Amino acid sequence: MSHAVQWVRSLIFVVNIYAMMGIMGIVFFPWAVISRRGALTACHTWCRWVRWTARWMVGLRTEVRGTPPADEVLIAAKHQSFLDIILIFGAVPAGKFIMKRELMWAPVIGQYALKIGCVPVDRGKRSQAIKRMVTDVAKGRQQPGQLIIYPQGTRIAPGVKAPYKVGTGVLYEELGQDCVPVAANVGVFWPRKGIMRKPGTAVVEFLPRIPAGRSRPEFMAQLEDEVETASVRLMKEAGFDPEG
Structure with missing residues (x-):
């Protein structure tokens, strides 16, 4: 009941x-x-x-831990559900995303996304979007703020393994900005799909930043290790053991 x-x-x-x-x-x-x-x-x-x-x-409490960045950085986050988007964006002053170009034509939502600085991308042409964004930053056309990306490319359910995609390393390398990793346990309470929301405390945690200038392989290894380790810790804290 x-x-x-x-x-x-x-x-x-x-x-x-x-x-x-x-x-x-x-x-x-x-x-x-x-x-x-x-x-x-x-x-x-x-x-x-x-x-x-x-x-x-x-009955779902939410908590943001660590220090959300206010300067122009790359935020690379664990992505488990819509809730981590809400918590991360709500914690930074000028968050923006790389978004699917189709969303540009969505009433109201598309106009808001473009206004806050989101970068529209044609499906399957992410590399072109990265190059254009790097050029826009260099020429001062890109809106300042915190670019939020998801290294695994999509929502990943708690306990499921998925690789970190090299596009995050390309952005880090080309933009020349610090990267702030973010861990999460939100998928334990707010799933990728479905209606059910469970009571408890959903957490996103801003981890210590990775300075600009690391090699791409070194950066990717450090990012994955720190985000996954912290996310496992948060999920266990929430009563879910992804390694069990």
């Missing part, structure tokens, strides 16, 4: 966050159209709404 009740609460919560995404998107839209600050304020406000309602609707 308790499982059924939690599922219903989870359904109400999911409807709530997407409904509020639409409402806030429309309310903030006039400001967002003329100002990047307006777009960032709208997105940060929605992230706070999700965290607040998760706590009392489904």
Whole structure:
């Protein structure tokens, strides 16, 4: 019975966050159209709404550990569900993503994504996007902020192994910026797919930055070791043993 009740609460919560995404998107839209600050304020406000309602609707507390960066850096994060996107973006002042080009045409969402500085990418042409972004940074055309990427390329369920893709190393090398690794256990409570949200404490943790200038193989090895080790620790803290 308790499982059924939690599922219903989870359904109400999911409807709530997407409904509020639409409402806030429309309310903030006039400001967002003329100002990047307006777009960032709208997105940060929605992230706070999700965290607040998760706590009392489904019993899911959220915690951000470590020191979120405020300067222009690369953030390379563990990606387990939509929740880590919300927590990481909400913790930094000017987060941006590499996004699928199709999202540009999504009503409201596409306009917000472009305004906060997201970089649209054609499917299968990520390398071209990286080159263009490096050029834009060098020429001062790229919006300053924190570029958030996911080295494994997609959402990975807790306990599942997946390789770290070399594109992260290329970005680190070409941009010449420090990289801040981020670990997470959020998939234990908020899965990749489905409605169910479990009570507990979901955590993302900003780890010590990796300075610019490392070789690509050295950087990739350090990144994977630090993110995976910390993520395993957080998942065990949440009562899930990915090595068991």
